[in-house]
Amino acid sequence: MVKQERAARTRQMLIRAAAEVFAEDGFASASLTTISRRAGVSNGALHFHFANKAALAQAVEDDAARILHRITEQAAVDHSCPLDELVDVTHRLVRRMAEDTIVRAGFGLCRDTACPSAAELRGDWQQWVEGRLGQAELDGQLAGDVSAEAAAATVVAATVGFEVLGGRDPRWLSEQRLSRFWDLLLPRLTGPREPAAAGPCGGSGGTPEAS
């Protein structure tokens, strides 16, 4: 059991080291020796856990996908309104991107031409955003002239942009920049509402009252 725990820990250290090296050097330039050294393990230990660099990249992407899944699950518990969920998840995801190399590297691998990734993580993200905006449309929360499809494309494109630009300049992953994005977009998605209505659900129970 102790042996299994040690193996699981080594595997996790390798995934974290790989994420750092992928984020810094890109997939093609990343060297397995650099990764095993950074994880503080031998090349043999690396090859015991991962057949090749593509398997390591897949593990990074899988870990990032699990983190994304946990974030969306938590938001589904915390909110009853799909637009609140969407805004909250983008905030949690962008914060996590700024803090956690695995999430940043996972999304980065999706757009690395040299990486054989199927970009499933990005597909997951797009599908989730489309689902939430589709639900908001069904719930009658979108303005009459706003299509869920166009809204989803805009949110997906902008969040991908924040992630890419954040790789060179961390200000793109700041709370403030994302808040301003939503201050701009949200009133357009929901249409004119009573200013007193708290949150995009229009005070229909989605957002807890600030009292």
Add this chain to the structure above:
Amino acid sequence: MVKQERAARTRQMLIRAAAEVFAEDGFASASLTTISRRAGVSNGALHFHFANKAALAQAVEDDAARILHRITEQAAVDHSCPLDELVDVTHRLVRRMAEDTIVRAGFGLCRDTACPSAAELRGDWQQWVEGRLGQAELDGQLAGDVSAEAAAATVVAATVGFEVLGGRDPRWLSEQRLSRFWDLLLPRLTGPREPAAAGPCGGSGGTPEAS
């Protein structure tokens, strides 16, 4: 003179071949032999024109920057209203990205971790978008609660997203998707206007009348 023309033509063929190989394989994996073969010239000819792979990448980015500059210059001639200019330039740029590997590769190199690019092309783009939205704000064309800064960040992030996502799925670089993005964003930027007013300048002369 004939010799100079031939040299210029070889140089241009090398830049185009390099753009294709960078777009397909990424900077780190791109091989100079593949590039010279694709251009139909010898390795010696390549090294006569370019000292190394970084110099080739710089030439691709410079060419893409020149194309972007020509697009923005033309739009400045065609429109008197900064928001019309902005919408028109994004359409021309995205169309060009879909059609021209040099533009696509130029922007792609800006986000390639392995490439020593200074990402000036992306900086040029951001600066231009900020300039146009700043001008629109000065001209009183933005709604009272819309800041030029937030609008510029959203447009820059979304266009970077379109470019990145378009690398895997060309639908992201379609006219239709970009039009829907503007249908969503533009009414928010300008605020409520008379439906009869043609274009974001509100019929103030920015858009030619369709008659």
